[in-house]
Amino acid sequence: MLYMIFKELHSVMDDNIVFYKQQNSTETTQRCVKLFSRVKDLARLLEPMLKSFSEFYHVFDFDVDTPGNGYRSLTKVVYFTRFRKERKAMKMEVYCSALEQLSVMVSFAWRLLNANPKGQLFFKDDQALSVAFVDEYFHMKRACFYGRSLPYCDLCFIGVAAGSLLSSGKYAMDPELCGEKFEEITKDINVQLLKGFWNITETEALAAIAKISSVPVHVNKEISFLPESFTLPLTSTTSQYLTVPVPLTYSGRAPIQMRLISHKLLEGQESQELNNLVKSSGTSAKAERKLKKDLAPKSKHLVVHFHGGGFVAHTSKSHEPYLKSWARDLGIPILSVDYSLSPETPFPRALEECFYAYCWALKNCSMLGWTGDYVCLAGDSAGGNLCLTVSLRAAACGIRIPDGIMAAYPATLLKATPLPSRLLATFDLLLPLSVLMKCLGAYTGKAKHYSWRDTGLLFICISLLTNVWFKTKCSF
Structure with missing residues (x-):
C-alpha cells in the first residue's frame, strides 16, 4: 500500500516539475518547481522509515483486536497529510462551485456594461434584466461562499449556524455543512429571529x-x-x-x-x-x-x-x-x-x-x-x-x-435594481441581500414570499458557451 502511494506521488511530482519548467521562467514557476522537488525529497526520506514502521506495527499493538500504537499513528498522520485526495477533490468542487456563481455575477455585470449608455452606472431601461436579477441572481446557491472557499467564515458563523453550543462542533469540523446552514438561515430568516440576533x-x-x-x-x-x-x-x-x-x-x-x-x-x-x-x-x-x-x-x-x-x-x-x-x-x-x-x-x-x-x-x-x-x-x-x-x-x-x-452607508436605492456593486451582496457576510430584502420588506410592509423550483440559468456571457443548471428560487 505505502509503495503504491509513494510511487504515485513521485510520478505526480515529476509531471508537475516538467510542466512548470516548460513555462516562462518567473518567480512563481521557480517556487513551484522548488516546492515539487522538495516534496520528492521528503517522500524519499519518509518512504523507508514508514516501511520499516510497517514491519513492526504488530509488535507494539495492544492485542490482535486492537491495532494501535504510536508508529501506526505517525504513519496515519503522514498519510492523511499528504494523501487525502478525497479532501482535495472536495476542496476543488467547492472552488469550482464558487467560480460558477462568480461567472453568473460577471455575466450580469457584463450585460449591464453593454446595455447601459456609456458612463451610465445605474440601470433604468430593461425591466427584463431586473426580473432576471431578482429571480436568478438573488436566489442563486451561496453556500460555497460561506464554507471552505472562505475559511474565516467557519468561525464567524458557527454560533449563527449552529443554534446552540452543543451542536456547533459539527459545523466547525465541516465547512460545507456550515456554509449550507448559514445559507439556509439567511435565505428564509424570520424577521423576529433577526431582531433578536441584532x-x-x-x-x-x-x-x-x-x-x-x-x-x-x-x-x-x-x-x-x-x-x-x-x-x-x-x-x-x-x-x-x-x-x-x-x-x-x-x-x-x-x-x-x-x-x-x-x-x-x-x-x-x-x-x-x-x-x-x-x-x-x-x-x-x-x-x-x-x-x-x-x-x-x-x-x-x-x-x-x-x-x-x-x-x-x-x-x-x-x-x-x-x-x-x-x-x-x-x-x-x-x-x-x-x-x-x-x-x-x-x-x-x-x-x-x-x-x-x-x-x-x-x-x-x-x-x-x-x-x-x-x-x-x-x-x-x-x-x-x-x-x-x-x-x-x-x-x-x-x-x-x-x-x-x-x-x-445610507439605504437609498431601495428597488431591486441590478448594479455592479450589488452583485457582491451574493456572498456578503454581514448583511446578505436576502436579509436586506427582509428588512426592507418589513419596513415597507410588503414582504415577499417565495417557493422553490428548479430552473435553468443560461450564462449570458457568450464566452461561457454553455448552460448550467442551478437550484434557485422564484417569486410569485
Whole structure:
C-alpha cells in the first residue's frame, strides 16, 4: 500500500516539475518547481522509515483486536497529510462551485456594461434584466461562499449556524455543512429571529460592559413624552407657520422616545422643563446638584441622531459608546431618537417620529443646551435613510433644513435594481441581500414570499458557451 502511494506521488511530482519548467521562467514557476522537488525529497526520506514502521506495527499493538500504537499513528498522520485526495477533490468542487456563481455575477455585470449608455452606472431601461436579477441572481446557491472557499467564515458563523453550543462542533469540523446552514438561515430568516440576533447588543450584560469601556459623560437622559402638535415658522416668510402633526400611523398617538447625551452639563439641560420629560437619567440627584455649579454655556451646534439597525432593530442604547465619544470630541449635545421599529409599525411611522423629533428640537433648543444656530443630522444605514428623508420632508414643508447631514452607508436605492456593486451582496457576510430584502420588506410592509423550483440559468456571457443548471428560487 505505502509503495503504491509513494510511487504515485513521485510520478505526480515529476509531471508537475516538467510542466512548470516548460513555462516562462518567473518567480512563481521557480517556487513551484522548488516546492515539487522538495516534496520528492521528503517522500524519499519518509518512504523507508514508514516501511520499516510497517514491519513492526504488530509488535507494539495492544492485542490482535486492537491495532494501535504510536508508529501506526505517525504513519496515519503522514498519510492523511499528504494523501487525502478525497479532501482535495472536495476542496476543488467547492472552488469550482464558487467560480460558477462568480461567472453568473460577471455575466450580469457584463450585460449591464453593454446595455447601459456609456458612463451610465445605474440601470433604468430593461425591466427584463431586473426580473432576471431578482429571480436568478438573488436566489442563486451561496453556500460555497460561506464554507471552505472562505475559511474565516467557519468561525464567524458557527454560533449563527449552529443554534446552540452543543451542536456547533459539527459545523466547525465541516465547512460545507456550515456554509449550507448559514445559507439556509439567511435565505428564509424570520424577521423576529433577526431582531433578536441584532438586539443582542441591547442586553443588560453587554450594555454594562459597553458602559464601563465607553467615555463618561455628565448628561445621559432618556426623554419620553406624549406628543402634541405645535407650529414652526416657514423659511420663506415669518408670517406663516407649519403645524407639525402628531405621529399617528399604525399605532396612534404614542410617546416619543429620545436620548440626550452631553459631555458637560450645558445651560438649559438642568431646567425643570426638561427634567419633567426625563424618564431615566444616568446621573444621581447629588451629582446633578454638583454639576449645576459648573454649568457650561449653550453650544452653537446640535447633532440629531437616528440609529441604524435595518429599520427592525436597535435603540440609542446600543449606539451610546460612539455617541458619547462624539459628544466629548465635538463638545456638543447629541439628541438620539428611538423611533418605532418594523414590522410592528412599518413605513411611514419611523419617518413621522423622526421628523417630529427634529422639529421638536428646533422648537425647544433652549432646554437641550443649544443656541439654535447650527444643526446636523447623523445616522448610519437605516438611520442614514431617515436623515435624508427627514431633510427632504423639511424642505417640502418649507421649514428650516439641517445645516449638515452625515449619512453613513445610507439605504437609498431601495428597488431591486441590478448594479455592479450589488452583485457582491451574493456572498456578503454581514448583511446578505436576502436579509436586506427582509428588512426592507418589513419596513415597507410588503414582504415577499417565495417557493422553490428548479430552473435553468443560461450564462449570458457568450464566452461561457454553455448552460448550467442551478437550484434557485422564484417569486410569485
